[in-house]
Amino acid sequence: MTETIVTPERPLVVEEGDVKPGFIGQSVPRKEDKRLVQGEGVFFDDMKRHEMGFVHFVRSPYAHARIGSVDVSKALELDGVYGTLTGDEVAILTDPFFELSTPPGAHIKDYALAVGRVRHVGDPVAAVVARTRELARDAAELxxxxxxxxxxxxxxxxxxxxxxxxxxxAGSNTVWSGVFDWGDFDAALAEADHVVRIDRLHFDRFSSTPLECAGCLVEYNRGTGQWTIHGNHQMPGVGAIWMAPALRVGIDKLRFVSQDIGGGFGNKITLHPQFTVCCLLARKLNRPVQWTEWRTDQHTANTHGNERTFLDVTVPVKADGTMLGFSVRAIDDCGAFPRYEPLGCIIWAQVTPGCYRWRSMRVDFTQVCTNKSPVAPNRGYSRMQHLWLTERIVDIVAGELGLDPIEVRKRNYVKHEEFPYETPNGCIYDSGDYARCLDIALELIGYDSLEERRRDAEARGKLFGIGIGSTLDSGTNNFGQSMILNPELQFSGNNEVATVKLDIFGEVVVTLGTVPQGQGHETTTAQVVAEILGCTPDDVNVRAGHDSYWNSTAGFSGTYASQFAVTGLGAVKGATEKLAGEMKQLAAAVFGCSPDDIELAESHARIKGNPEAALPFMALGAILNANNAGLPPELDITLNVRHVYRPPFEKPDLERKYGNLTLTYATQIHACALEVDPDTGVYEIVDYAAVDDCGKRIHPQIVEGQVHGATAQALGAATHEIFTYDEEGNLLTPNFYDYHVPHALDMPPMKNGYIESESPFTALGAKGMGEGGGAGIHAVCAALQNALGRRGEGPIVWRSCNPYQSVWELMQNPGETRKLVSVESR
Amino acid sequence: MDPVSRKTITVDVNGEGFEREVDARRLLIHFIRDDLDLTGSHIGCDTGNCGACSVLVDGVLVKSCMMLAIQADGARIETVEGLAQDGELNALQQSFSDHHALQCGYCTPGMLMSATALLRQNGSPSDEEIRRGIQGNICRCTGYVNIVEAIRAASE
Structure with missing residues (x-):
């Protein structure tokens, strides 16, 4: 059952928006659904071209090896094989991809195929193109x-x-390292009544594993030297920034097109190596080429989430449970190549103190390469790992000092009246009420009766535990944070684009710069446009998908980092308001009145107070586009407008590593109750609540869908999903047999609640919210900790993924993990 | 005698007859998608776990990546493209939309075919039975919450 708490007991809206009752805030039918439920979506793998060839990659069976020679002659002899590409060719035809890091990472040479050396199992050394998928696979074996x-x-x-x-x-495995020091950690230590130390915590490798694997169909136009890439890259603007210089062409030679994408979750942000191979092959063979990643390839060689080890965590605590901050040494394992990294070395700083009022933090952060699959910005990118740390800190401190985890959270949460709240590193938390969200979560899982349920579970021989997970989903990046890592980088701010036009028959046509993968952008866009133009969402035609040759892309276009509701809809709102202004000007010219006298309503432009004097949208579109003789020459309008939304960001202070790194902060507070079988370690989540606050909800049903999905991914990551390797670097979970993602029977009953703390910083009061699921990992870890032992006795849950066997192992030898924690009381 | 490497097969897909010569090793899903150009059924794994390719073969729910095209010779196949009639969504499809049971839509065709098979066998399944009915289908977007609701609502 899904429950929703609709009305908060007290007002939580920081700032009332000026949006009138209309389509915004309603769960209107999704525009995307009709094609998708009929199998009429167009995903890249659905497309065909005459005489196209299928690409198959030859991949390394070794985690680390020198390449002696690559001999493709036998493959080329096979009938139906069109051609091959090797690392040696790639080294001649391309330049290494641009590296974001300062040295040593800056010196890493990352090519589209392995050159001279393979660095992880699955590292591609060559590619083969053939008439059929099966033949390409046969040839690759030759x-x-x-x-x-x-x-x-x-x-x-x-x-x-x-x-x-x-x-x-590079001469070192270290990609990037740096120390972040905010507030006065030494003073905080001196002030503390207790100092809690945690030697080690570890956030495991997993990925959101979108159901549609990566891929593309690439066509090369020899006459213009231009590639069209029909693929599922979810951040093509940045993909082109990597690919174009590597291919030694201008950025406009790369046209990225997508209509429907089968989930992304960040795992489709770093496809530039594979897409570059396909571009080279399309040019070399003078034919369209098609590559569809195999599931096994996605797991072994494409985009895991960042794995992070936290060492020497030190937490100064006052006698009343007030925590003053923490220090930690973090080691982030990015696998064989820093493909989007080292951005993860700063992204976490968007949420440095988590949900808490902590004022002194010292973080010594190092990112390092290993012989494993490269990582990518997996849903919750870098913040999830860090927020897991903050939540583990809260629960371990509470456990060691005998404090109530609920009370400790409420004592340390940023308070409702403190928003907008500036963190010690200059981030501005825009709005929220964490304690209220926690209360709702507790109410939803029936916290009052938990002791009774604990007794009931214990009577059945089970261990009962409850845990809370608090997270922030920081959205709308200030790319200036990259300069904190590397002052030479020329990235800052953010942008997104929309165009809106009134066409000849009165159609309202919208193009977006975003790259939707299931978030319902066509629908929410239509809601905003309809609201402003005085028509219905059905009247608004939002072009499906993305095309970088539309005039609606900018440098940061894409769908990532929880920002569509802010950047995408901000662009839509800006463009639609410009169009509305032009439509009023045109109607005023026709009626001979002032534009101020015109209103847009019921799909007409009409004189206020005189509904008889009305022009339908069709008339406006036809007059300007096809019947414009006699219009006043000074009427400077096109009814085809473009708006670039640019959030109000400053460049950060690089010396202090200080500044506002994201615009909005959505809140997720989750509560989990579970029962553990003490004989086997098998556990079952028996009650679960997720409370979300993402400001104004444009389309509540879509918001709830995101909450459900993000939670499911988190529960998978907390209980089963883990990329483990054997000692030779073979991935032990390379497909959905071994890598168990939640199925319908695995999901616990989920209760949902929400509040709406509107953002004072965004056009619609909305916040991005797609990535808040990490709360589920934190909540399960906390609940396991709670179930496995009382104060000073139970094992320490020190890893993010806790399969049943791990829980059993924790219970067998609690002393082993208890050694990780110590308390110094003064 | 050489082993058969190609064979001509005849199938009925959504009421339309097709005759094609196919490689003996061609998977049914590749036959449906690449040869017949019915791209509604999808592929999400190499191992028969995800169910995105689920279709009905002679009324039986099948993961079409786990069957060779030549094994379907003479069969009656139903795919997602056959659910709507004259552009009108059927009750199950409409319910998926009404309940926001899809986000990216990639698992949806397979999910709809599993639900179709379930509802033909059991007109009023319990939540547990619904979850069992779709346990062979992976969805990475929805957490299954709204899918279960949509199937329940369509059965009422």
């Missing part, structure tokens, strides 16, 4: 590669020692 295996390193801490170095050009 490619002979001589490998000379090298020693490997799979563990982040071990990699830091540089005994085995992946990238000789």
């Amino acid at each position: 490619v002979e590669v001589d490998y000379e295996p090298l020693p490997l390193v799979l563990d982040g801490e071990e990699a830091l020692k540089d005994k085995v170095v992946l990238h000789e050009d």
Whole structure:
């Protein structure tokens, strides 16, 4: 059952928007659904071209090896094989992809295919193109590669020692390192009544594994030297910034097109190596080429989430449970290549103190390469790992000091009356009421009766636990944060584009710069446009998908980082308001009145107070586009307008690593109750509540859908989903057999609640909200901790993923993990 | 005698007859998608776990990546493209839309075929039975909450 708490007991809206009752805030039918439920969506793999060839990658069976030779001759002899591409060719035809890091990471050479050396199992060394998928696969097996295996390193801490170095050009496995020091941590330590130390915590590798694998269909136009890439890259603007210089062409030579995308979750942000191979092949073979990633390839060689180890966590605590901050040494394992990294080394700082009023933080952060799959910005990117740390801190401190985790949270949460709240590193939390969200979550899971349920569970021989997970979903990046990592980078601010036009028959036509993957952009866009133009969402035609040749893209166009409701709809609102102004000007010219006398309503432009004097949209569109003789020459309108939304950001203070890194902060507070079988470690979530606050909800049903989905991904990551390797670097969970994602029977009953704390910083009071699911990981870890032992006795839940066997192991030897924690009381 | 490497097969898909010569090793899903150009059924894994390719073969729910095209010779196949009649969504499709049971829509065709098979066998399934009915279909977007609601509502 899904429950929704609709009305908060007290007003939570920070600022009343000026939006009148209309389509915004209503769950109107989704425009996307009609085609998708009939199988009439167009995903990249649905497209065909005459004489196209299918691409198959030849991949390394070794985690680390020198490539002696690559012999494709036998593959080329096979009937139906169109051609091949090897790393040696790539090294001649392209430049290495641009690296974001300062040295040593800056010196890493990352090519589209392995050149000279493979650095993880699945690293592509060659590609084969053939008439059919099956033939391409056969031919790939005929490619002979001589490998000379090298020693490997799979563990982040071990990699830091540089005994085995992946990238000789860099001379070190370290990609980037830096110390962040805000407030006065030494003073906080001196002031503390207790100092809690946690030697080690570990956030495991997993990924959101979108059901549609990556891929593209690439056509090359020899006459213009231009590629059209029909693919599922979810951030093509940035993809082109990587690809165009590597291919030694201008950025306009790369046209990215997508209509429907089968989920992204950040895992489709770093497809530039594979897409570059396809571009090279389309040009070399002079035919369209098509690549569809196999599931096994996605798991072994494309985009895991960041794995992070936290060492020497030190937490100063006052006697009343007030925490003053923390210090930590973080080691982030980005796998074999920093493909979007080292951005993860700063993204976490958007939420440095988590939901808490902590004022002194010292973070020593290092990112390192290992012989594992590269990482990508997986849903909750970098903040999720860090917020898990803050939540583990709260629960472990509460457990060790005998404090109530609920009370400790409420004592330390940023308070409702403190918003907008500036964190010690200059981020502005825009609005929220964390304590209220927690109360709603507790109410939803029936917190009052938990002791009774605990007794009931214990009577059945089960251990009962409850846990809270608090997170912030920071949305709308200030890309200036990249300059904190590398002052040479020329990225800051953010932008998104929309165009809106009134066409000849009165159709309202919208194009977006975003790249939707299921978030319902066509629908919410139509709601906003209809509201402003005085028509209905049915009257608004939002072009499906993305095309970088539309005039609606900018440098940061894409769908990522929880921002559509702010940047995408901000652009839509701006463009529609401009169009509305032009429509009023045109109607005023026709009627001979002032534009101020015109109103837009019921799909007409009409004189206020005189509904008889009305022009339908069709008349406006026809007059300007096809019947414009006699219009006043000074009427400077096109009825085809473009707006670039640009959030109000400043460049950060690089010296202090200080500044506002994101515009909005949505809140998620989750509560989990579970029962553990003490004999086996098997546990079951028996009650679960997710409370969300993303400001103004444009389309409540879509918001709830995002909450459900993000929660499911988190529960999968907390209980089953983990990328584990054997000692030779083979991935042990390379497909959905071994990598168990939640099925319908795995999902616990979920209760949902919400409040709406409108953002004072956004056009619609809305906040981005798609990535808040990490709360589920925190809540499950906390509930397990709670179930497995009382104060000072139970094991410490020190990893983010806790499969049943791990829970059983924790219970077998609680002392082993208890050693990780110590308390110094003064 | 050489093993058969190609074979001509005849199938009925959504009421339309097709005759094609196919490689013996061609998977049914690739036959449906690539040869017949019915791209509504999808592929999400290599291992028969995800159910995005679910279709009905002679009324039986099948993951069409787990069957060779030549095994379907003479069969009557139903895919997502056959659910709507004359552009009108059927009750199950409409219910999926009404309840926001799809986001990216990639798992949806397979999910709809599993639900179709379930509802033909059991006109009023319990929530548990619905969850069992779609346990072979992975969705990464919805957490299944609204899918279960949509199927329940369509059964009422």
